[in-house]
Amino acid sequence: MSEQSQARPRPAVPSRTKRFVGRRVADVHGRRSDVALLEPVPGIQQLMTWLTPSFYIDLGRPCNSACLYCAVPPHEDAQGFTPLGRVPEMIEAGRAVGCDRSILIGGEPTIYPHLNEVLNQLRRAGLERDHIIMTNGLRLAKANVAKELFEAGVDTFHISVDTSDPAIYDRLSRSTGRHAMQGKGLEAALATGANVYIYTAVTAVNAPGLPALAEWIAARAETVGREMPPWILAVIKPIGDGEKYADQLLMRPDQAVSSVRAGLGRADQLGITAGFRNIQACLAPDLVNRNIDYYLDDFSVDVQTGLRVIYSHTEYWSKPSDACGQCAHQQLCTGIYRQMALRYGEQWWSPIEARGLRKDL
Numbered sequence: 001m002s003e004q005s006q007a008r009p010r011p012a013v014p015s016r017t018k019r020f021v022g023r024r025v026a027d028v029h030g031r032r033s034d035v036a037l038l039e040p041v042p043g044i045q046q047l048m049t050w051l052t053p054s055f056y057i058d059l060g061r062p063c064n065s066a067c068l069y070c071a072v073p074p075h076e077d078a079q080g081f082t083p084l085g086r087v088p089e090m091i092e093a094g095r096a097v098g099c100d101r102s103i104l105i106g107g108e109p110t111i112y113p114h115l116n117e118v119l120n121q122l123r124r125a126g127l128e129r130d131h132i133i134m135t136n137g138l139r140l141a142k143a144n145v146a147k148e149l150f151e152a153g154v155d156t157f158h159i160s161v162d163t164s165d166p167a168i169y170d171r172l173s174r175s176t177g178r179h180a181m182q183g184k185g186l187e188a189a190l191a192t193g194a195n196v197y198i199y200t201a202v203t204a205v206n207a208p209g210l211p212a213l214a215e216w217i218a219a220r221a222e223t224v225g226r227e228m229p230p231w232i233l234a235v236i237k238p239i240g241d242g243e244k245y246a247d248q249l250l251m252r253p254d255q256a257v258s259s260v261r262a263g264l265g266r267a268d269q270l271g272i273t274a275g276f277r278n279i280q281a282c283l284a285p286d287l288v289n290r291n292i293d294y295y296l297d298d299f300s301v302d303v304q305t306g307l308r309v310i311y312s313h314t315e316y317w318s319k320p321s322d323a324c325g326q327c328a329h330q331q332l333c334t335g336i337y338r339q340m341a342l343r344y345g346e347q348w349w350s351p352i353e354a355r356g357l358r359k360d361l
């Protein structure tokens with residue numbers, strides 16, 4: 001596979017044959033009443049008050065970008081946008097498990113044609129504010145889009161930003177010349193006064209630039225006169241196009257750790273609260289209080305019954321018994337993406353003591 005920019009792939013399924021089926025479950029980020037860490041990071045705890053307890057409203061896979069690592073690539077979408085009539089059952093399921101806010105996700109939720117009506121439905125269901133939107137930020141660059149979302153009940157913007165380098169942006173997004181638009185969208189979100197945090201998918205392509213990205217984020221916040229937005233460095237999931245382009249994207253576990261460590265180090269210098277996902281405690285025991293998953297209680301809810309069920313992402317993870325069976329972090333750790341273990345071998349992961357964890361929990 002070429003390492004040059006690729007064009008956006010053509011849709012594999014023509015629009016006229018798309019048929020919405022939907023998922024049986026909605027995912028939930030529950031709020032942990034007791035984080036089991038000895039020294040939780042206050043900035044990450046504050047981020048959790050923005051994000052939880054929440055349920056996902058999946059608006060479908062269509063997207064105005066085409067990220068090379070996408071776990072749900074829009075060009076393979078066979079269902080189209082979620083029909084508006086299917087949203088109320090997701091709202092009821094989320095409410096049934098005690099959530100007081102939604103996370104609007106796609107694809108790209110800002111291009112969903114009925115986004116305002118979804119926010120109206122939430123309001124009518126008694127969930128007026130505190131919603132989160134997970135966006136690539138491109139549409140927020142249009143006048144008033146961020147402001148209107150904030151006014152309609154979106155209090156937190158999750159903006160996916162992977163790089164400060166326009167050429168890397170083009171390569172990862174399979175598009176041309178839109179990096180500046182993303183920066184403008186981020187600044188527009190910051191200017192609303194809403195909560196904003198940055199989510200970076202860490203791949204072999206953008207990993208060397210993480211310290212520079214921390215500087216870019218700080219510069220955007222300074223331009224608008226806002227406090228530094230928190231930053232989550234998520235080592236990519238080897239799912240969807242993330243698996244298809246694994247040769248370009250994935251990093252050996254130790255390389256992923258050093259890249260994330262470099263990003264966290266620069267963030268610390270700049271006063272940015274930063275955490276990560278998809279690096280297990282045994283790979284970096286000293287960083288365990290930066291692991292976002294330790295602050296969340298993730299599970300799923302059956303959309304038909306409103307009953308809590310096992311977290312849907314569990315199907316992608318494994319906990320090799322030789323390592324995880326003996327590990328003091330087993331209850332809190334998500335485990336390892338199966339494709340990572342297959343590609344690099346299980347020897348990278350080994351049991352550790354309860355370092356960094358409270359003894360009373």
Ligand code: SF4
Nearest residue numbers: 280282324327333350
């Ligand atoms: S449970 Fe397994 S993957 Fe997680 S920290 Fe322990 S040994 Fe590592």
